[in-house]
Every structure is written in structure tokens, then in C-alpha cells.
Amino acid sequence: MFITFEGIEGCGKTTQIALLAEWLTTRTGQAPVLTREPGGCPIANQVRGILLDSANHAMTGRTELFLYAAARAQHVAEVIRPALEAGKIVLCDRYSDATIAYQGYGRGLPLSMIMELDTLATEGTIPDLTLLLDFAPQTGLERACQRNAAAKGPDEGRFEQEALTFHQRVRDGYLCLAKENPRFCIVDATGTKEVVAERIRTAVARHLDMRVP
Amino acid sequence: MFITFEGIEGCGKTTQIALLAEWLTTRTGQAPVLTREPGGCPIANQVRGILLDSANHAMTGRTELFLYAAARAQHVAEVIRPALEAGKIVLCDRYSDATIAYQGYGRGLPLSMIMELDTLATEGTIPDLTLLLDFAPQTGLERACQRNAAAKGPDEGRFEQEALTFHQRVRDGYLCLAKENPRFCIVDATGTKEVVAERIRTAVARHLDMRVP
Numbered sequence: 081m082f083i084t085f086e087g088i089e090g091c092g093k094t095t096q097i098a099l100l101a102e103w104l105t106t107r108t109g110q111a112p113v114l115t116r117e118p119g120g121c122p123i124a125n126q127v128r129g130i131l132l133d134s135a136n137h138a139m140t141g142r143t144e145l146f147l148y149a150a151a152r153a154q155h156v157a158e159v160i161r162p163a164l165e166a167g168k169i170v171l172c173d174r175y176s177d178a179t180i181a182y183q184g185y186g187r188g189l190p191l192s193m194i195m196e197l198d199t200l201a202t203e204g205t206i207p208d209l210t211l212l213l214d215f216a217p218q219t220g221l222e223r224a225c226q227r228n229a230a231a232k233g234p235d236e237g238r239f240e241q242e243a244l245t246f247h248q249r250v251r252d253g254y255l256c257l258a259k260e261n262p263r264f265c266i267v268d269a270t271g272t273k274e275v276v277a278e279r280i281r282t283a284v285a286r287h288l289d290m291r292v293p
Numbered sequence: 294m295f296i297t298f299e300g301i302e303g304c305g306k307t308t309q310i311a312l313l314a315e316w317l318t319t320r321t322g323q324a325p326v327l328t329r330e331p332g333g334c335p336i337a338n339q340v341r342g343i344l345l346d347s348a349n350h351a352m353t354g355r356t357e358l359f360l361y362a363a364a365r366a367q368h369v370a371e372v373i374r375p376a377l378e379a380g381k382i383v384l385c386d387r388y389s390d391a392t393i394a395y396q397g398y399g400r401g402l403p404l405s406m407i408m409e410l411d412t413l414a415t416e417g418t419i420p421d422l423t424l425l426l427d428f429a430p431q432t433g434l435e436r437a438c439q440r441n442a443a444a445k446g447p448d449e450g451r452f453e454q455e456a457l458t459f460h461q462r463v464r465d466g467y468l469c470l471a472k473e474n475p476r477f478c479i480v481d482a483t484g485t486k487e488v489v490a491e492r493i494r495t496a497v498a499r500h501l502d503m504r505v506p
Contacts, residue, residue, distance in 0.1 A: 123352055126343045127360070136336050142366040142413065143336060150359035157353045193413060200355065200406060 082164055082205070083284065084175040086254060087213035088247050090222065091269045092276060096213065097171050099277040100284065104169060107288075113163040116173035117151065121158045124151035141187045145194060148179050149201040156205050164205070176202060177210060177257050185253025186246050209287045211280055212258050213269035217247035295377055295418070296497065297388040299467060300426035301460050303435065304482045305489060309426065310384050312490040313497065317382060320501075326376040329386035330364065334371045337364035354400045358407060361392050362414040369418050377418070389415060390423060390470050398466025399459050422500045424493055425471050426482035430460035 083100075085093045097114060105111045118128040127147050130136060152175070163170050176198045184191045258264035265283040269276055296313075298306045310327060318324045331341040340360050343349060365388075376383050389411045397404045471477035478496040482489055 121351075123343065123349050123356060126349075130336065130339045130343075136339075138334075138367075138371060139336055140366055140370045142416075143363050143370075146359050146363035146366055146410075146414065147340070150356050150363060153353055153359055154351075154356040157356075158351060197359075197410075197413075200410075201359065203355075 081169045081209070081288070082160065082172070082207045083169065083287075084172045084177065084207040084210045085213065086174060086177050086181070086210055087215060087269060088217055088251050088254070090219070090225075091213040091215040092273060093173050093213055095273055096211075096276060096280055097173055099273070100280055101171055103277075103281055104171075104284070108169070110168070112169035112171050113159070114171050114173075115155070115159055117155060117175055117178065118148060119151065120155040120160075120172070123158075124155045127151040127154075141183060141189050144187075145179070145183050145189060145197060148183070149197045152176070152179075152198070153201040156202050161205055172207075175207060175210075177212075177254065180257060181250045181253035185256070186250040207263055209284065210258075210261070210264045211283060212254050212264055212266045213276070214251070214255070214266050215269040217244055217251055219270075294382045294422070294501070295373065295385070295420045296382065296500075297385045297390065297420040297423045298426065299387060299390050299394070299423055300428060300482060301430055301464050301467070303432070303438075304426040304428040305486060306386050306426055308486055309424075309490060309493055310386055312486070313493055314384055316490075316494055317384075317497070321382070323381070325382035325384050326372070327384050327386075328368070328372055330368060330388055330391065331361060332364065333368040333373075333385070336371075337368045340364040340367075354396060354402050357400075358392070358396050358402060358410060361396070362410045365389070365392075365411070365414040369415050374418055385420075388420060388423075390425075390467065393470060394463045394466040398469070399463040420476055422497070423471075423474070423477045424496060425467050425477055425479045426489070427464070427468070427479050428482040430457055430464055432483075 085097055087093055101112050101114050117124075118131050119125045127150055131139075131144065131147050131151075160170055160172065179198060180191060180194055183189045184194045255266070258266050265287075267276065267279050267283060298310055300306055314325050314327055330337075331344050332338045340363055344352075344357065344360050344364070373383055373385065392411060393404060393407055396402045397407045468479070471479050478500075480489065480492050480496060
């Protein structure tokens, strides 16, 4: 079972993935594989470094798209597909939908080109369930900026520097994708982390065909 | 005018590009733009670092292909197209044909997929003249290994580690491309560097419609 987490900056994905992993470990007796994009394996992490470096402001939209595809191709082949084939649950922080939302709806690159590249990168490995943590961009950005200023230093902030309107387009893109794809579950990401975690558990339990405690 | 240099490892491209640049500067009164792939600008050089690092032996063929496309998209947008638009002569060490020869004929990835990605990366920026420095793979590899051992340390040797049969397939691929594309000029790369340089000058002069001295 392949579950992806999507949402704009600061929606709380990282925290929620960790909470869901704990819960799944208790419920199924087996720890899920936690991974993230861009990254998830050494080669893809090197690509991540290029993508998120705020010094790379001259990067064109196409370059960015090819780099995401490169990182994803490696990540799927080396981590995701082997784990799924071994019967594990994989929880991934961002995947193909993020590229469509950010590069397509956000930057305006043609959706058909993005989807074509993505099909080549994933070779048909599609999530069973995509949890979209939905949230107003203004609040999300404030959270992300505070977190980066506090913990990460100046290097990984390229996307947070984008204008609010960009993030609004990304959110709208995610909502369009959710409407078109039944594998999506829109989770209201406002409220305490415990409240959001409970919403996520309900969605996942329904999918796992297990009863919520 | 956009001139690319192609050929298997150790064919003498780097030396010959420098010699041609000197000659063109004298003949035209203007220094050409010298560049190379993968690389040619800061972001593409970061991608080059990932591609040529021999520690990255787990890299899949598709990942490699996307990384080449990423580096090329940036290089074309930032260096090649602006120089051509400014009326300069651009000399580039490897370009699209290298991807077709190495990833297609060498690694066996589908040529149609490579060409499709390449069209997206270059957005139609195609060389006016491609000089294929042709050479038996055995001799070329010996030269490349000697040069790397002497000058570059162990980090950039990933391709030289490939089997001789791989390089034979690459050479055959280049020769196929040359047969199909009239922009190719096959240059015999055996003999002293002065002899090869003279062959190249003859080809370029014919193309520039200038008389050879």
C-alpha cells in the first residue's frame, strides 16, 4: 500500500507522517517505510540539494521539471517499488501530484508535458491513497517561514520566497487534482496536530478496511 | 553558428576545441564561446557532478537521462541560445547526439523516448555543424584512462569504467547518427593533433564558406 501526503508549505505534512507511522506500526505490527520527495535515497538527495538551494534562482521551469523527474525515477526504482513489492506500507512526503501542482498550476508549465515526463519517471507506480492536507496559503507560509528561520538556516528557503499568489495557484491545483482522482482524500489541516492526526487516521483506516479505535 | 564536437572517450575533443577556437578567433576577429556538456553553467555543473561521480553506481538509466535533460535545458537557456542570438559562434563539447549515442545505443534506452525528452530540453536549438571525431574505442579508452589517472583523481571516471563493448556500441551509434543527419561531418581522429586540427579546420572552413589558408 502506497500512501502519499500532499499540501502547500507549512500544512504540517512532516509531523502528520510521523504520527501516522507510529499509529500504523501499532495497528499492523510492522513499521511503514517513511520517505520523501525530492529525495529518499542518496542520488535523489543530491538532486534535492540542487532544487532547494536558494542560490539557484536562475533555474528555468524545464530544468526544475527534469530534476524532479530524475529524483523521482531513482527514488521509485531504489526505494518505493522494492518496498511495495516486499508487501510494506510506504508513506511518502510529496510525489507526482506535487510536480503537477507546483510546476504545472504554480509555474504554468504545460500539464500534458509534466504528466508525460512523470509517467516515464514512475513507470506506472501510482499511490493507492493521497492525503491532501488542505490549508489557507497565508497561514501555511507563516508556519514554514518560522520553521525555516528557526531550524534550517537560509539554504532551503527557495520555495517559501515565492509570492503568496503562487501558493494560492498551487492549492487550487491540488484541489483540481483531488476532484479528478478518486484516490485523493482531502483532509482539513486546520486545528491542533492531534485533531488533524485523527482525521488522517479515519481516512487511512477506511482505506485499510480496519475499524478506528 | 552552433558547432558541436562528439566522439567516444579519449578522441581528443578537448584539445581540438581549443585549437579550433584559436583559429576561429584569428580568422573571424571574434573569440567563439567555448562550452561543454554536461555543464556549461553553474546549475548544469552541479548536475554534472552527480552524473560523473563514480560513487553513484546505483543510478538508473532513466535517472541519468533526466539529469542530462535538466543540465541541457539550463545550458541552452542560459548560455547557448543567448550567445547564438548575439551572433556569436558557439563551440560545444558534446550535446544531444551524445545522449542518443551513450544512453540510447550504449545503454539501450528507447531512442524515441530520448529524442522526445531532448526536444523538450533544447526547445529546437539544433547544431549547424556536428564534428564527429571518429576513433577505435580501444585506443580512446587507453588515452582517457591515462589522462584521468594523471590529472583528475578518481571522481570523474564512471564512464571510463564501462566495458569496451559499451564504447563500441556508442561509436556505432554515432556513426548511425552521422549517416542520417547531413549536419554531421565525420573527422578521422587518428594521427597527430596538428593533422586532426587541419581536418577540422577544412570542414569548418567549408561550412563557414571561407577559404582554407
